Amino acid sequence: MAWVIMPDHFHWLIQLEQQTLAQLMQAIKSRSTLTINRALNESGAFWQTGYHDRAIRDGEDLLPFARYIVANPLRAGLVDKIGDYPLWDACWL
Template identity: 85%
Template structure:
């Protein structure tokens, strides 16, 4: 039996449009709480920032939770598939190197939601950065170290 029987459906009908906003979520393999070690979380953050600095995306907001991340972006110079392939492969290499592990790090696929034209981005950004509070990890957003938003 396939460990993720519907993961192929995540790609069905996926379309990337430059200039469009997307809410992206990717999950660590077997939902291991790897990013409870903030040092490893910062390696993922470095890759998110690199994508922004290379102008692949305009990074609007992100949060790295213990076993997944949420990222609100506006696509610039890459497709969703190219972006996520780069983020996942680069972060896998650096995280495996730092933690002395090998092999798969991320679950296959990712979830994305295209933001409709005229849809306000701030509610999505607020949702993202409030994740640690909703999960009970901290009492205030500012107490959590692995998040950022362009408005703050």
């Protein structure tokens, strides 16, 4: 629903359906590591172990969470306007 890729981490707002969060994170980290290592002609681990999550309760308004996620580059000083950062998207922003 919303995501941003930062220089050293990423944030996303997702709804789990058929996989657990642990399964999804393993798949994302594994596939992206293979792709990145191939592109850089490298090998080995790319992501740090573990991850941080926050569950959102049913009925909570998702828009503030999405805005927080896509504003990360602005808060990090990478851009002056959110729209200037190329590595983000949100389904309703």
